Amino acid sequence: MASTTMFPHLCEAWQPQDSVPEETLLQRDEFLVEIYANFVYVRMGSDDADGSNNPHISPTTYKPFRYSRDHLIRDTTSWSTISSMLSQVNVPYHVQPHMIRKIHEAAQSIANASVNKDLRTLPMVVSIRVVQEVAGETLPVPVVQAEPMSARASGAGVASxxxxxxxxxxxxxxxxxxxxxxxxxxxxxxxxxxxxxxxxxxxxxxxxxxxxxxxxxxxxxxxxx
Incomplete structure (x- = not known):
């Protein structure tokens, strides 16, 4: 059994029940997105059934973001906006599309909920688990440098x-x-x-x-x- 089947990628997004009182937030039509990301590193080609592969689970990465409401719910801007957030918490490109769709759908649901019609700031929590296979006897934690948002927004450069x-x-x-x-x-x-x-x-x-x-x-x- 492949290691990654034991620890699938996960992404869940929801509106917290104990959200910050409206008067303490900036009075703007925006989302306050709090991302919690965990990374599970497993040895490449190992079979977890015999207990030989003990995964390394990284400490939780936390990062808050504030974006205009339209940037997250409009089809023309949501993909690049959410991808930028995921990249800043080191989520690899190849696992982003499914997570982007989940976050985009959650943002639309929260924005359209009747109970939120008078809120200027909409809170959303995103919980992510990314599984990566690594070679070798040890399970190192690679450091992924996120591309600066300013460079991504400008569209500078070409695709590899x-x-x-x-x-x-x-x-x-x-x-x-x-x-x-x-x-x-x-x-x-x-x-x-x-x-x-x-x-x-x-x-x-x-x-x-x-x-x-x-x-x-x-x-x-x-x-x-």
Whole structure:
């Protein structure tokens, strides 16, 4: 049994019941997001069934964020905003898409709840567990340097060639699929390239685009540079 099946990635997001009283918060239409992240490191190729692999669980990483409400609930900005938060607590890119969707859905639910209609600041707690396999006899805790938000927001730089090559090819099923780069329709049954944010493009279009910018043309999801 693979080690990572014993400790799957997890992401849960919710509105805390014991939230900070409204009068103590900044009077803005915003989210106060508190992220708690744990990292589980397991030895590559080990079988947990015999008890030979004792995982190393890192201390909890905590970081609060304040963002405009629209940045988290709008489809055009939520992916890049949430990805920026996850990167700042060292969540790797390859496990972010599922977590981004969960956080985005929770933010929309909280924002649309009738009990929150008079709140200017909406609190949200995000609990994350990331599992990583490491080689060797020991289980080190690698330090991942998060890219500064200012650089990510500006879109400076281009996507790395390895990240471009790793993009998934998918069969297009919808008749209204359009490549927003060339504005031509992506034909049903043809192959398209899918970004981690699940937006599809013609292969030539998105490869050329990512050689000039590391951001998805639709939602600004950042690819590794």
């Amino acid at each position: 060639w390895s990240s471009i090559q790793a993009l998934e090819k998918v069969k297009v099923g919808g008749s209204k699929e359009k490549c927003v780069i060339c504005l031509d329709r992506v034909m049903v049954g043809s192959e398209a390239i899918q970004m981690p944010c699940l937006h599809n493009y013609h292969e030539e279009c998105i490869v050329n685009w990512l050689q000039r910018s590391n951001l998805c043309p639709l939602c600004r999801f950042p690819m590794p540079m």
